[in-house]
Amino acid sequence: xxxxxxxxxxxxxxxxxxxxxxxxxxxxxxxxxxxxxxxxxxxxxxxxxxxxxxxxxxxxxxxxxxxxxxxxxxxxxxxxxxxxxxxxxxxxxxxxxxxxxxxxxxxxxxxxxxxxxxxxxxxxxxxxxxxxxxxxxxxxxxxxxxxxxxxxxxxxxxxxxxxxxxxxxxxxxxxxxxxxxxxxxxxxxxxxxxxxxxxxxxxxxxxxxxxxxxxxxxxxxxxxxxxxxxxxxxxxxxxxxxxxxxxxxxxxxxxxxxxxxxxxxxxxxxxxxxxxxxxxxxxxxxxxxxxxxxxxxxxxxxxxxxxxxxxxxxxxxxxxxxxxxxxxxxxxxxxxxxx
Amino acid sequence: xxxxxxxxxxxxxxxxxxxxxxxxxxxxxxxxxxxxxxxxxxxxxxxxxxxxxxxxxxxxxxxxxxxxxxxxxxxxxxxxxxxxxxxxxxxxxxxxxxxxxxxxxxxxxxxxxxxxxxxxxxxxxxxxxxxxxxxxxxxxxxxxxxxxxxxxxxxxxxxxxxxxxxxxxxxxxxxxxxxxxxxxx
Numbered sequence: 461x462x463x464x465x466x467x468x469x470x471x472x473x474x475x476x477x478x479x480x481x482x483x484x485x486x487x488x489x490x491x492x493x494x495x496x497x498x499x500x501x502x503x504x505x506x507x508x509x510x511x512x513x514x515x516x517x518x519x520x521x522x523x524x525x526x527x528x529x530x531x532x533x534x535x536x537x538x539x540x541x542x543x544x545x546x547x548x549x550x551x552x553x554x555x556x557x558x559x560x561x562x563x564x565x566x567x568x569x570x571x572x573x574x575x576x577x578x579x580x581x582x583x584x585x586x587x588x589x590x591x592x593x594x595x596x597x598x599x600x601x602x603x604x605x606x607x608x609x610x611x612x613x614x615x616x617x618x619x620x621x622x623x624x625x626x627x628x629x630x631x632x633x634x635x636x637x638x639x640x641x642x643x644x645x646x647x648x649x650x651x652x653x654x655x656x657x658x659x660x661x662x663x664x665x666x667x668x669x670x671x672x673x674x675x676x677x678x679x680x681x682x683x684x685x686x687x688x689x690x691x692x693x694x695x696x697x698x699x700x701x702x703x704x705x706x707x708x709x710x711x712x713x714x715x716x717x718x719x720x721x722x723x724x725x726x727x728x729x730x731x732x733x734x735x736x737x738x739x740x741x742x743x744x745x746x747x748x749x750x751x752x753x754x755x756x757x758x759x760x761x762x763x764x765x766x767x768x769x770x771x772x773x774x775x776x777x778x779x780x781x782x783x784x785x786x787x788x789x790x791x792x793x794x795x796x797x798x799x
Numbered sequence: 800x801x802x803x804x805x806x807x808x809x810x811x812x813x814x815x816x817x818x819x820x821x822x823x824x825x826x827x828x829x830x831x832x833x834x835x836x837x838x839x840x841x842x843x844x845x846x847x848x849x850x851x852x853x854x855x856x857x858x859x860x861x862x863x864x865x866x867x868x869x870x871x872x873x874x875x876x877x878x879x880x881x882x883x884x885x886x887x888x889x890x891x892x893x894x895x896x897x898x899x900x901x902x903x904x905x906x907x908x909x910x911x912x913x914x915x916x917x918x919x920x921x922x923x924x925x926x927x928x929x930x931x932x933x934x935x936x937x938x939x940x941x942x943x944x945x946x947x948x949x950x951x952x953x954x955x956x957x958x959x960x961x962x963x964x965x966x967x968x969x970x971x972x973x974x975x976x977x978x979x980x981x982x983x984x
Binding site: 462463465466467468469470471472473474475476477478480481482483484485487618700701703704706731732733735736739754755756757758759763766 | 870899953
């Protein structure tokens with residue numbers, strides 16, 4: 461260990477130009493916005509796939525979050541959802557139906573789907589002028605949950621807009637996602653979650669021109685009574701990137717749990733030098749593959765174990781799953797253990 | 800309250816300066832200290848010491864950018880606490896940062912002279928200037944503010960492994976710059 465040299469470097473970084481510090485601080489302050497933008501880029505790619513098959517004019521996403529997921533299921537797998545798949549999404553989704561109007565623009569919190577470490581909320585915005593190549597965004601979005609799932613010191617939570625689309629009748633549809641990782645036991649409670657969603661100022665993307673000034677605020681509760689399908693998988697050796705050696709090395713993941721909304725596991729992350737390789741995927745019995753929507757890890761109290769939580773793009777019926785793929789490693793999913 | 804107004808309160812020796820600083824920058828200071836020390840109580844101690852040191856330093860000092868100035872103070876206090884206690888306490892945040900920064904240290908055979916801290920800062924400033932804004936923000940967030948790699952990955956919408964690789968490339972780039980300058984640390 462070059463202790464003296466690294467400490468000297470650390471101290472020199474302390475006194476870097478204030479402009480660079482200010483820039484990084486504003487980057488961090490815009491964190492939720494950054495997450496939102498990154499996810500929109502992904503949404504754009506998925507939308508492009510969809511439009512190639514469906515054409516611009518005929519897109520109808522339907523009237524609920526269930527039908528929204530149904531469309532994306534078809535885009536990704538090329539198939540209609542099975543009965544079991546439909547039932548899983550139906551079971552985890554609930555209607556909210558809360559609206560507020562400012563200057564003829566009505567925002568409705570339509571419905572939500574709640575998972576183990578995440579939740580989705582579908583918003584509908586009516587009264588906007590639908591023009592080609594014009595997109596809208598809110599100036600600020602805050603989403604507060606009580607009880608807060610990510611309240612302990614080693615938790616990470618993020619939320620943002622995952623998809624934006626125009627429905628066939630000119631309604632703007634927005635899918636929000638909130639996800640978190642906690643170093644505490646991730647068993648979700650059954651008490652309802654109280655949610656406060658505040659949307660401030662409606663802007664036109666690109667020029668950031670304010671279309672409507674005002675605040676749409678919604679207070680609602682989500683029921684968590686429905687059990688989420690889950691199964692334990694065996695400890696498995698997968699490949700991780702060692703940033704110290706700049707090479708891939710094997711690492712054992714433990715406490716592996718697959719649920720219909722995500723994938724949780726733990727591993728010794730060697731004090732930050734080991735990161736699991738990209739691409740955790742769910743392999744369906746049909747042979748189709750569904751990627752994750754994102755994930756993160758938090759350090760457990762022992763200081764050496766990273767607790768990771770990755771989320772699927774929509775709830776998935778585990779009876780339709782044959783394996784989980786991490787890099788090149790396949791972990792079979794036995795049917796008999798699914799609860 | 801605007802930074803200039805807060806600084807004005809310090810100059811008037813109005814104790815409201817501390818509560819306004821805490822209201823605007825308390826969370827920010829706590830995050831930096833916690834990123835380094837990973838222990839809430841010790842981070843809180845650093846933040847309180849930061850307020851005290853700020854009260855003692857302004858005036859005569861008059862920071863141009865109060866946020867960056869406070870960040871430096873809390874970072875230094877946290878660093879000193881780490882130096883004092885790290886043999887007894889496990890401060891994982893700082894250990895990870897120093898482990899990673901070791902990648903930037905030039906190999907002894909490639910260097911000619913030991914560099915002073917201030918001169919090293921100037922080289923790092925020039926190197927930061929050469930980066931894209933996004934890379935610069937990420938490097939400063941990680942090695943100045945101590946943000947965890949997986950948090951940065953989440954914000955960027957990429958996997959932790961991708962972010963770790965990106966950070967590794969940045970560290971190698973800094974090492975290469977230092978070696979080209981022909982210095983040792």
